[in-house]
Amino acid sequence: MSRLPHESVDLFVQRRKNLGRKIQGSALILAAPPESIRNHDVHHPYRQSSSLYYLTGFEEPDSVLLFRPGMTPESVLFVRRKDSERETWDGFRYGPEAASQIFKIDQCYPIDEFEERTTEFLKGIDKLYYRQALHREMDETIQKILVKVSKSQGRTGLGLLPVYDAEDLIGELRLIKTEPEIINLRKACQISAETHMEVMRYIRPGMNEREIHGFILYQMMKKGAAREGYGSIVASGNNATTLHYVFNDQICKAGDLLLIDAGAEYNYYTGDITRSIPVSGHFTNEQAHLYEAVLKVQKTLIASLRPGLTFKELHEMGAQLLTDVMLELGLLEGRKNDIIEAQQHRRYYPHGIGHWLGMDVHDAGYYFIKGQPRSLEENMCFTIEPGLYIPAHDTKAPERYRGIGIRIEDNLRITRDGSENMTLLVPKEIAEIEKLMAH
Numbered sequence: 001m002s003r004l005p006h007e008s009v010d011l012f013v014q015r016r017k018n019l020g021r022k023i024q025g026s027a028l029i030l031a032a033p034p035e036s037i038r039n040h041d042v043h044h045p046y047r048q049s050s051s052l053y054y055l056t057g058f059e060e061p062d063s064v065l066l067f068r069p070g071m072t073p074e075s076v077l078f079v080r081r082k083d084s085e086r087e088t089w090d091g092f093r094y095g096p097e098a099a100s101q102i103f104k105i106d107q108c109y110p111i112d113e114f115e116e117r118t119t120e121f122l123k124g125i126d127k128l129y130y131r132q133a134l135h136r137e138m139d140e141t142i143q144k145i146l147v148k149v150s151k152s153q154g155r156t157g158l159g160l161l162p163v164y165d166a167e168d169l170i171g172e173l174r175l176i177k178t179e180p181e182i183i184n185l186r187k188a189c190q191i192s193a194e195t196h197m198e199v200m201r202y203i204r205p206g207m208n209e210r211e212i213h214g215f216i217l218y219q220m221m222k223k224g225a226a227r228e229g230y231g232s233i234v235a236s237g238n239n240a241t242t243l244h245y246v247f248n249d250q251i252c253k254a255g256d257l258l259l260i261d262a263g264a265e266y267n268y269y270t271g272d273i274t275r276s277i278p279v280s281g282h283f284t285n286e287q288a289h290l291y292e293a294v295l296k297v298q299k300t301l302i303a304s305l306r307p308g309l310t311f312k313e314l315h316e317m318g319a320q321l322l323t324d325v326m327l328e329l330g331l332l333e334g335r336k337n338d339i340i341e342a343q344q345h346r347r348y349y350p351h352g353i354g355h356w357l358g359m360d361v362h363d364a365g366y367y368f369i370k371g372q373p374r375s376l377e378e379n380m381c382f383t384i385e386p387g388l389y390i391p392a393h394d395t396k397a398p399e400r401y402r403g404i405g406i407r408i409e410d411n412l413r414i415t416r417d418g419s420e421n422m423t424l425l426v427p428k429e430i431a432e433i434e435k436l437m438a439h
């Protein structure tokens with residue numbers, strides 16, 4: 001019995017080659033995150049770290065990649081040993097021999113040999129890339145290895161190998177998507193979009209938010225997703241004014257809006273879509289007022305996308321446009337610039353306009369380089385997600401708007417002269433949403 005990788009292994013070989021050109025003479029260590037306990041002897045479902053998957057395609061826990069570009073062996077993967085008894089309980093594991101062959105890794109060893117072998121492999125290296133403070137036991141092992149490597153060099157006056165951050169390094173590669181990544185991301189976006197459309201047809205007043213969450217998972221997995229890319233938010237009525245609402249256990253009532261923020265993960269890439277829809281199938285006048293205003297801001301921002309614009313400019317445009325809306329609707333009073341200066345707009349719009357999107361929902365990559373805002377480049381992917389959230393208990397807000405939370409979120413890719421909306425499929429015009437919900 002064996003398992004095949006989800007994607008062509010040559011893809012991962014090519015990524016290591018690209019990375020190798022940047023860090024000749026250095027070594028990189030990427031460790032799989034430890035399994036985490038859910039309760040007693042039950043674990044949370046395991047998911048490989050995005051960067052380790054990005055460079056190997058290998059999905060098992062207790063694995064570590066050591067990469068030394070330009071040296072022999074160049075790629076070394078430490079994995080769990082074959083163990084027929086454990087495999088009877090927990091399922092197939094590759095073991096060193098098959099892992100090396102199937103994943104095209106120069107040498108694979110059992111994970112219990114990591115410390116000893118890595119001490120040898122790090123001799124003669126100028127620096128190490130490793131993300132600290134993710135996994136305490138691994139930090140301690142790395143520290144021990146560095147001390148041993150240093151001692152083995154005799155009296156040279158040199159200290160420990162300098163350690164640089166591995167995730168920053170790989171984040172820069174992950175930020176600009178290649179063709180195979182765009183294909184995966186588009187597929188994740190398509191599954192997410194179709195799921196949101198199924199939900200619009202499905203919901204009825206009186207349903208519990210958790211039933212809708214279950215339906216979302218069912219639709220995503222039926223359409224080929226491995227899992228949700230993050231915990232879905234299914235927030236009806238005033239719950240939608242909690243940004244990362246996690247309970248998903250209240251009844252959806254006629255007359256309330258339902259905010260759904262859900263994205264499917266496909267081949268380790270995730271969509272991230274939010275729609276705010278009326279539980280009964282029809283927006284009230286007040287809801288429509290707020291909704292149209294947020295939608296207009298979202299469309300204006302998307303229309304402005306092009307290479308060269310910075311994310312900071314997008315954030316600022318978002319704050320300006322939403323503050324205009326808040327002034328028009330009577331949510332805030334005063335002069336726009338004073339309000340923004342004092343950050344008062346954050347009362348009803350407390351988050352940023354979006355974030356990088358890819359293997360992680362809040363994907364890797366810098367927004368600023370040496371303090372300077374970074375310009376958008378072709379094949380950077382991100383969300384645009386303006387929102388307004390007016391808590392029910394906010395007595396300063398006009399009463400008719402209290403208890404309404406709205407966010408509209410799409411997934412964009414920068415093209416040579418503009419952008420591609422990868423989640424265009426899901427309706428966001430009021431008439432289109434109401435039409436789909438009537439089915």
Ligand code: MG
Nearest residue numbers: 261272273274
């Ligand atoms: Mg979202």
Ligand code: MG
Nearest residue numbers: 272383385409
């Ligand atoms: Mg988002």
